[in-house]
Amino acid sequence: MIKRQRVLRSFVSMSVLLLAEHAAPAAEASDPPEPTQRQTDADEVLDEIVVEGRRALRKPQAILDWMARLVGQFAVDGNVDLHGRSATDLLDVQGGSTCIGFGPGPAVQCELSIRWPEARGSGGESIPGGVSTLDRAMLTFGFEPNRIGIRHMLVGNDGMADGALGYLLSGDTLVARAKCGSVAGNCERVVRVTAEPDRKTVRMEISMEIDLRKAVTITFAMHRVPDSPSLVYPGAR
Amino acid sequence: MRRRSSSLIAMLASLGILAAGSAHGQVRTQPVWKSGGEVQVPADPASMLAAKLAELDSWLRALEGHFSLSVERHEIAGLPAMPGMAPEGVVDCSSIGAGPGVHCLLSIGPPHQRHRWESSVMLFGVDIDGPGIHLFRLNSESTAEAGVSPLRNNAVIFHVSCPVIQRYPRSLMEVLSCRRETRVHVRPDSKSVEIRQYTNEQVLMCGGRCRVVMLATHLEWALERVHPERPTGR
Numbered sequence: 001m002i003k004r005q006r007v008l009r010s011f012v013s014m015s016v017l018l019l020a021e022h023a024a025p026a027a028e029a030s031d032p033p034e035p036t037q038r039q040t041d042a043d044e045v046l047d048e049i050v051v052e053g054r055r056a057l058r059k060p061q062a063i064l065d066w067m068a069r070l071v072g073q074f075a076v077d078g079n080v081d082l083h084g085r086s087a088t089d090l091l092d093v094q095g096g097s098t099c100i101g102f103g104p105g106p107a108v109q110c111e112l113s114i115r116w117p118e119a120r121g122s123g124g125e126s127i128p129g130g131v132s133t134l135d136r137a138m139l140t141f142g143f144e145p146n147r148i149g150i151r152h153m154l155v156g157n158d159g160m161a162d163g164a165l166g167y168l169l170s171g172d173t174l175v176a177r178a179k180c181g182s183v184a185g186n187c188e189r190v191v192r193v194t195a196e197p198d199r200k201t202v203r204m205e206i207s208m209e210i211d212l213r214k215a216v217t218i219t220f221a222m223h224r225v226p227d228s229p230s231l232v233y234p235g236a237r
Numbered sequence: 238m239r240r241r242s243s244s245l246i247a248m249l250a251s252l253g254i255l256a257a258g259s260a261h262g263q264v265r266t267q268p269v270w271k272s273g274g275e276v277q278v279p280a281d282p283a284s285m286l287a288a289k290l291a292e293l294d295s296w297l298r299a300l301e302g303h304f305s306l307s308v309e310r311h312e313i314a315g316l317p318a319m320p321g322m323a324p325e326g327v328v329d330c331s332s333i334g335a336g337p338g339v340h341c342l343l344s345i346g347p348p349h350q351r352h353r354w355e356s357s358v359m360l361f362g363v364d365i366d367g368p369g370i371h372l373f374r375l376n377s378e379s380t381a382e383a384g385v386s387p388l389r390n391n392a393v394i395f396h397v398s399c400p401v402i403q404r405y406p407r408s409l410m411e412v413l414s415c416r417r418e419t420r421v422h423v424r425p426d427s428k429s430v431e432i433r434q435y436t437n438e439q440v441l442m443c444g445g446r447c448r449v450v451m452l453a454t455h456l457e458w459a460l461e462r463v464h465p466e467r468p469t470g471r
Contacts, residue, residue: 064379067379102356102357102358102375102377102379103355103356103357103375103376103377103378103379104378104379105378105379105380106379107358107375107376107379107380107381109340109358109360109375133336135334136333136334137333137334138333138338138340138360140358140360140373140375140381141381142373142374142375142376142379142380142381142382143379143380143381143400144380144381144400145380145400145401145402146398146400146401146415150381151373151381151382151383152381153360153362153371153373153383155333155336155338155340155360155361155362155371156333156334156336156338157333157334157335157336157338158336158338159294159297159333159336159337159338159362159363160336160338160362160363160365161338161360161361161362161363161364161371161373163371163373163383179366180365181362181364181365181366181371182363182365183365184365184366233356234354234355234356
């Protein structure tokens with residue numbers, strides 16, 4: 001009986017954790033322009049949900065400190081998972097990234113040059129993630145003071161833009177979830193960026209679900225190039 | 238008989254290639270906008286989308302280049318924001334890879350004092366769902382705002398909820414909310430770009446007794462292309 005209660009309790013706490021991780025950014029997916037009273041209430045409700053060890057960080061200085069960890073030059077490695085849509089399922093990723101700071105925060109702009117071998121579907125058709133759109137790409141992060149979160153946008157070498165408002169969960173990981181801006185139809189995109197306080201490595205995961213099925217997951221680690229300079233442009237004083 | 242049928246197949250194939258070429262050419266070369274602003278809309282949705290994307294592509298590519306910036310107008314509540322001093326600046330816009338996405342670095346400040354200029358970023362990309370233009374802006378305070386707009390008459394208009402920034406002690410003036418309309422217009426000759434920004438802040442002012450007022454800021458930038466040739470992609 002005690003064992004069953006324990007299992008039930010752990011199931012409930014797991015569900016709350018999962019719900020928290022998914023619900024907080026999902027609330028921002030449509031990104032409404034003005035926070036209404038109803039939204040503020042919803043945020044408070046979400047705070048109640050997220051309280052189980054996954055509370056979104058709502059301290060502006062901590063968010064700015066987190067963004068500062070992204071500034072620098074990095075070597076990139078990782079993989080692309082095409083989730084069975086191609087004969088080659090896992091593709092090796094290589095490249096580099098230069099992230100520049102802007103203003104007192106600083107906000108961050110990363111220029112990515114990330115490549116992987118081209119892959120096609122079993123019938124020779126093009127598939128999402130089959131060709132790198134991140135060689136080159138621009139990824140920017142800025143502080144969103146109205147919602148106390150981080151807004152980002154990624155523009156790839158195909159010109160398509162994907163952006164969302166995300167929150168820092170667990171202090172080191174930004175999670176943003178939104179409808180895809182680069183793929184029409186029923187497509188959802190989740191971005192996770194983990195930047196540890198030691199500033200050595202930044203881990204990113206960009207995944208896309210099309211028609212509720214995982215289509216592509218790009219996972220890469222950005223390793224700071226030793227002794228590389230960190231450039232920050234001056235902003236408002 | 239066999240010869241006739243193979244000729245027929247060859248003829249149909251040629252027609253198919255011609256038709257495909259013509260459709261391709263329609264998207265790539267024929268203008269979507271006529272001089273009077275009348276829209277030339279292809280019949281089927283796929284062609285319409287392709288034509289719209291081609292139009293967005295062409296608008297974005299017209300943004301690429303090196304521009305000088307002058308402030309045409311900067312007023313707060315109808316009064317000059319910085320009397321006696323018109324800031325100036327430079328704007329560098331380059332394409333992202335081979336695609337039409339554009340990254341612009343803006344440096345603006347008091348004339349002849351480059352060390353005091355502030356930097357900000359504007360990032361433009363295509364939003365496939367609209368379809369339209371997606372703008373992301375990093376302000377000099379490290380804050381971000383983003384919006385999506387359809388392209389009409391060579392211009393995009395973004396309505397965003399802008400960052401609430403307290404510039405004065407709260408006891409004097411507290412900004413409650415901020416709405417901003419940003420209009421980016423590329424002149425048809427692509428030699429200049431006009432950026433107009435209307436910001437409406439709802440402000441609580443307490444001098445004796447408190448009252449809520451709307452503070453309107455009107456900012457106009459004129460960007461003149463310095464180098465006629467477009468830079469290579471980043």
